[in-house]
Amino acid sequence: MxxxxxxxxxxxxxxxxxxxxxxxxxxxxxxxxxxxxxxxxxxxxxxxxxxxxxxxxxxxxxxxxxxxxxxxxxxxxxxxxxxxxxxxxxxxxxxxxxxxxxxxxxxxxxxxxxxxxDGSFLVSRKPVKQFDWNDLKGKELLGQRKGGMPEMVSEYVQRKNGLKPHKDLKIIQNVDFKNLGGAFASGTGDYVQLFEPIASKMEQEGTGHVVASFGKDSGNxxxxxxxxxxxxxxxxxxxxxxxxxxxxxxxxxxxxxxxxxxxxxxxxxxxxxxxxxxxxxxxxxxxxxxxxxxxxxxxxxxxxxxxxxxxxxxxxxxxxxxxxxxxxxxxxxxxxxx
Missing domain, CATH: 3.40.190.10 (Periplasmic binding protein-like II)
Structure with a gap:
């Protein structure tokens, strides 16, 4: 729809x-x-x-x-x-x-x-040695605003890797862009889609770990x-x-x-x-x-x-x-x- x-x-x-x-x-x-x-x-x-x-x-x-x-x-x-x-x-x-x-x-x-x-990255709550997009199955992804390009790219990458957005995983979209990092650090979601420098700051603090790049996986x-x-x-x-x-x-x-x-x-x-x-x-x-x-x-x-x-x-x-x-x-x- x-x-x-x-x-x-x-x-x-x-x-x-x-x-x-x-x-x-x-x-x-x-x-x-x-x-x-x-x-x-x-x-x-x-x-x-x-x-x-x-x-x-x-x-x-x-x-x-x-x-x-x-x-x-x-x-x-x-x-x-x-x-x-x-x-x-x-x-x-x-x-x-x-x-x-x-x-x-x-x-x-x-x-x-x-x-x-795309300039956003997939951040996991726990370190992942060999991430596969299928790891998102059954998990909660703290995502971006519905209809915005970051969210559309995220869903494109999911489909490209055999996932059905909103069916194979739950995408949480009721958190404002500026609050995504804080919400994730507070325990919301298993993964989060973040832009820089928030993703790198979370890595530095040990509260998140970059496991994939939406830009790399979606192409130019x-x-x-x-x-x-x-x-x-x-x-x-x-x-x-x-x-x-x-x-x-x-x-x-x-x-x-x-x-x-x-x-x-x-x-x-x-x-x-x-x-x-x-x-x-x-x-x-x-x-x-x-x-x-x-x-x-x-x-x-x-x-x-x-x-x-x-x-x-x-x-x-x-x-x-x-x-x-x-x-x-x-x-x-x-x-x-x-």
Missing amino acids: RSASIRIRFLLMVSITLLVTACGFDNTSDKNTDTVRLVEVTHSIFYAPQYVAINKGFFKDEGIDLQLSSAFGGDKAMTALLSGHADIALSGAETAVYVSAQGAQHPVIGFAQLTQK LPYTVYMSKKNYIEKHPDLVKRFTRAIHRGQRWVQSHSAEEIADVIQPDFKGTSRDILIKVIHRYKSQNTWASDPLIDRKEYQRMLQIMEQAGELPSSVPYETVIQTNIAEKVIQKEP
């Missing part, structure tokens, strides 16, 4: 956008710098190449004054974009599919990719991409290209530097996380090629995402790749066209 909650939220966002007059903004903070308001779905080490691009001055080199904010939710990030309170949103590509299916007044286009794999996806309204891209093609170029420089820098070097650059963005944990998380993400090496959004990976959404019963309609994805800007950046 398809979940109505996700689609209802996006329908509400579209309705709000029709009622809200987008705030006018001056895209120039001075004669040589353009302001870009970027909203990220959440603040996470998962987006390390972005913070590298910021802290290494790659946006400044492109004449961009980047104003970054966190929405703490894909629906909220999309609301900020649609209502005109953000110029660009970093979120899962599935949000563009939802918006397109609801017939938004201003189409949303994904133009650059940041992560190409347009997991988090940069999106904007179509009319914004058409009005500011050079600015969007410069933005993409800064991100690509961050991607290349991360590819060519060690976990220790990356940790030193992004540490100011994660003052509450120790350097040791940062290094461990970055190494884990680098080892499974979590971060895309370039901003190009792949057609086959997009189709895999639709397949995952369909299996989860969350695909409102089969939105064509060309409807929500644009590659010409990323292609020019990769080819170093002026």
Whole structure:
């Protein structure tokens, strides 16, 4: 049965956008710098190449004054974009599919990719020497929000390994994302699906043990991409290209530097996380090629995402790749066209 909650939220966002007059903004903070308001779905080490691009001055080199904010939710990030309170949103590509299916007044286009794999891990209460996905049979998994990409990926991986979600195992979904680690530490569930750095912190404390990677077992996806309204891209093609170029420089820098070097650059963005944990998380993400090496959004990976959404019963309609994805800007950046 398809979940109505996700689609209802996006329908509400579209309705709000029709009622809200987008705030006018001056895209120039001075004669040589353009302001870009970027909203990220959440603040996470998962987006390390972005913070590298910021802290290494790659946006400044492109004449961009980047104003970054966190929405703490894909629906909220999309609301900020649609209502005109953000110029660009970093979120899962599935949000563009939802918006397109609801017939938004201003189409949303994904133009650059940041992560190409799910960033969550399966954490066991007890150490497991040789984990097999069939170990989940008859167990309780503290999972993610119904209809969200992490949960859809989890169920995709379960099916891929011969399990029937919600039948072969119980999936607990009434715990908020921010409380998952605490709930597991308090005794809820036999396994939990966690993002970093919570998974590594639990390992350090001895309250959990990472036994599998959802990203590794699900394959490449347009997991988090940069999106904007179509009319914004058409009005500011050079600015969007410069933005993409800064991100690509961050991607290349991360590819060519060690976990220790990356940790030193992004540490100011994660003052509450120790350097040791940062290094461990970055190494884990680098080892499974979590971060895309370039901003190009792949057609086959997009189709895999639709397949995952369909299996989860969350695909409102089969939105064509060309409807929500644009590659010409990323292609020019990769080819170093002026």
